[in-house]
Amino acid sequence: MIVTSEFPPLPGGIGTHAYQLALHLSRKGYRVSVVADQRAKQVEDERDFDRNLPFEVRRVRIRNFRPIMYLNRICLVFQNLRHTSHVIATGKFSLWNVALCTLIFKRPSLAVIHGTEVNYKTPLLRRSIAMALRRFSAVVAVSHYTKGLIAHLNLPVAVIPNGIDLDGWVRPKSSKKPLAGSPVLTTVGRVSARKGQLQVIKLLPHLLSRFPELHYHCVGIMGEAAEFIKIAEKLGVASRVTFHGSVAHDTLLDFLAQTDVFVMMSVESTTGDVEGFGIAILEANAMGVPAIGATGCGIEDAIKQGTSGFLVPNGDGKAFGDALEHILNAKDTFSDSARQWAAAHDWNVVVEQYLELLEKTGSGLS
8 A cells, every 4th residue: 555645647746656656566466555635626637547547546535624634544544554465655644644553553664755754844743753754664765865864863764766657758759839048948847946946047147148048948837936037037037037837748748858958956945845856857868858956955866967967056157057068068978878867767677676675574565
């Protein structure tokens, strides 16, 4: 059983990870069930999605009175534990939920930590998550950075990187909508402090002095876009930034196919929200797009320095510009290396690491 705070069809890195893990475990012949929250306003969208899956998904209904929803989460997990050989928890509430339920039904359990859920700033929440993690048979971090967030707990932690479904990231034969700029820089993800779009905008005055035709494209839920646009206007670079909002997958493939360098200059938010890996980087890599990302976050595991792209400190315009120039001067080499790096993270490879760890945590996986 996989207990997750997110699940498709709505976007989200934790949900995508849970979906791919469930899908590939089921393809290996294991019986999989998923417990997830209802997230879509239109329940039919989730029902249609779940109906076509090779495993069962049980959704916890959204309630205005949150305590009832939290109780329903616990009850649903508790009810299904007796039919489960192993349980995997991923996402915020899931860690507490599974830790509590396995006090009664003891099962081999695996916690998958992505970043934000183990980086709370409130002492009470930090202590509670530490208590929960100590209940698990094993802990997986999606990056060495995420592993470092719980180093003080002195727990054995395996690092298994995020995976990618390569079949979904194939370069289209032709472009439908030309993107402005040369070079074209693109970030995919909700427009927010964590994803780092603002950090790139702040670098644009320096970058434009070296690359006068450069244009920065932001794709994803608009989030804090209005605030970032105002800052771009103050810096005099608003005409060199385009916020596209959410787009269909085919359109996203088209945009990435025209991108010279994918960018993710993530930073930690004031509430502790962090980028634990950066799966969007691998998705761009699969299409032959190299990346530039920020040091000091989980992106350090998503980029192979000097091979699939470069890691540079946030705020260092010269280092960013040098990295960009280096990629543009050897674009074909970086493109080929990016594809190879993405292929090394194919879910067919990654799932084997999970299987090995699950088998170590107890017998009876079936």
